[in-house]
Amino acid sequence: MTSHAVLTAEDHRDLRIRTERAAELGDGVMCCITVPQEFRRVQNEYPILFRRSADRDSFTALAMFGFENGENLFLEGGRWDARYRPLAIDIQPFLIGREAPDSEARQVHVDMASPRIADGEGVRVFDEDGRPTPYLETVAEQLGALDVGFQASGEFFAALGRFNLLEPLTLEITLDDGSTNRLVGFHVIDEDRLRALDASALGELQAADHLMPIFMALASLGNLDALIARKNKRQGHG
Numbered sequence: 001m002t003s004h005a006v007l008t009a010e011d012h013r014d015l016r017i018r019t020e021r022a023a024e025l026g027d028g029v030m031c032c033i034t035v036p037q038e039f040r041r042v043q044n045e046y047p048i049l050f051r052r053s054a055d056r057d058s059f060t061a062l063a064m065f066g067f068e069n070g071e072n073l074f075l076e077g078g079r080w081d082a083r084y085r086p087l088a089i090d091i092q093p094f095l096i097g098r099e100a101p102d103s104e105a106r107q108v109h110v111d112m113a114s115p116r117i118a119d120g121e122g123v124r125v126f127d128e129d130g131r132p133t134p135y136l137e138t139v140a141e142q143l144g145a146l147d148v149g150f151q152a153s154g155e156f157f158a159a160l161g162r163f164n165l166l167e168p169l170t171l172e173i174t175l176d177d178g179s180t181n182r183l184v185g186f187h188v189i190d191e192d193r194l195r196a197l198d199a200s201a202l203g204e205l206q207a208a209d210h211l212m213p214i215f216m217a218l219a220s221l222g223n224l225d226a227l228i229a230r231k232n233k234r235q236g237h238g
Contacts, residue, residue, distance in 0.1 A: 003113040006097065009130035012110065016122035017093065017135070021080040023072065025115050030066040032088040035149025036156045036213035043220035045074075045082040047227060049186040050166055050217075059157050059166065059187065061217070064227065067173065067181040073230035087146040092116060094139050096147045106147060108140060159210045163201055165190050171224070176232045189218050 005011065021027050031049075034042050039061075042048055046063040053060065063086045065072040074081050093114030097107045116122075123135045132140070160166050167190040171183040194214065197205075205211045 007108040015125040016118035031062040034063040037149040039213040039216035048220040
């Protein structure tokens with residue numbers, strides 16, 4: 001359950017947030033949404049896969065943390081074992097809202113039902129005078145970057161569809177203990193189709209700033225081996 005509220009100094013003067021990393025705080029997920037504008041940083045750590053929406057008319061990009069629902073192989077002893085956390089994870093329990101459904105004005109909302117809402121401990125959101133703390137200022141910047149990324153991602157996915165650059169992925173992994181894991185229902189960039197594009201198509205993608213995130217998504221697939229190694233290590237300790 002969620003309980004979203006507009007964040008204000010009047011209503012949330014004493015609000016504190018737990019910033020440590022743990023499954024029980026909402027980090028126990030196998031993936032999270034990412035946006036093309038952060039692919040360069042995401043691809044240093046995580047595989048980037050794509051998933052078709054339930055109505056099959058759009059795609060979402062995902063940073064992968066594990067192979068099963070609820071599995072995050074980057075959680076280790078109360079910390080997140082990576083140099084970068086995707087924006088959609090790092091902003092929790094905050095999110096962007098609108099003043100009205102048809103309004104362009106954005107507001108910072110907070111999920112008051114989140115386990116990250118601290119009771120008497122954690123990082124303050126507002127100081128004693130009701131001013132945003134450096135923590136909140138950082139979160140607001142991240143929310144803005146994520147919102148801009150969402151707004152721009154539609155054109156990116158439209159371009160991938162126009163040039164038919166996504167192909168289904170079925171990945172079967174045999175672990176050191178002999179067990180198997182399968183990743184199904186995801187898509188990846190079709191490298192052969194990308195290579196086959198003519199100069200005009202590549203120029204169009206470049207002019208729209210789509211080529212770099214495409215290359216970053218392709219490069220990120222090199223992290224699948226590292227993710228498998230994390231899985232084997234976790235299984236071995238289990």
